[in-house]
Amino acid sequence: MAYTVVSVFPQTVDTEEIKKDLREKGFSEANIIVSKSNVEAGLNHYQEDEKTRGFFDYVFAHDAEMLDAYRTHSVGKNNVVVYTDDLDKARLAKSVLNEKGALEVYRKPSDQQKDIPEGMTEQEYDGIIAKAKHNIYFLDPERTYSPNSRGMGDTMDDLGSKD
Structure with missing residues (x-):
């Protein structure tokens, strides 16, 4: 079986190391x-780029x-991400990722049955996913998050507004 190990680090970490x-x-x-991640500071409502959304949707x-x-x-x-x-x-x-300072991403408490692959503990499953590498669902070297727009993206006339 193939596995994908997903980890999250602060922006200040030396990824080359x-x-x-x-x-x-x-x-x-x-x-x-x-x-x-490329995201504007203080951005609370954002929209992921298509490749990022596809990766997370596939893996989880x-x-x-x-x-x-x-x-x-x-x-x-x-x-x-390691395959x-x-x-x-x-x-x-x-x-290795934990020793280098990977942030712990907690699972929300749930009463539902957890579908953890055989041979893995729940703690291991929180970062190891039983999924194979799939070329379509790679994360790009830089992910872009843009603000959600409440108005029109393209104005049709000079009265159009993005708000």
């Missing part, structure tokens, strides 16, 4: 994705709580 440590542990450059398709948690915590921060072919490598990647 994280990538170097992962490569030293045997992960290939092609399986390490670093994505930095069957877990709305985790989707919301990672989507919310990733705004304005860096994401490091592996087995659970032991996924655990190693998560360990």
Whole structure:
């Protein structure tokens, strides 16, 4: 089975050092994705770019709580995503990322049955997803968040307004 390890870091973290440590542990450059968030300071209501939305929707398709948690915590921060072919490598990647200061993204409490893959604890599942790498759903090196518009995007006449 293939796994995707998703982590969130503050913008101030040295992502090149994280990538170097992962490569030293045997992960290939092609399986390490670093994505930095580009968002206006103080922006509360935003819209993700299409590629970012597709990535999170694909990875967390069957877990709305985790989707919301990672989507919310990733705004304005860096994401490091590691793809592996087995659970032991996924655990190693998560360990390296945690040692480098990955932020803990909490799952909202729920009474619902959690669909955790066999052989994983709930704590491991909070950062390791049993999904394969999919070229369509990569995070770009830079994610863009733009403000939601309440008005017209293109004015049809000189009386149009974005408010």
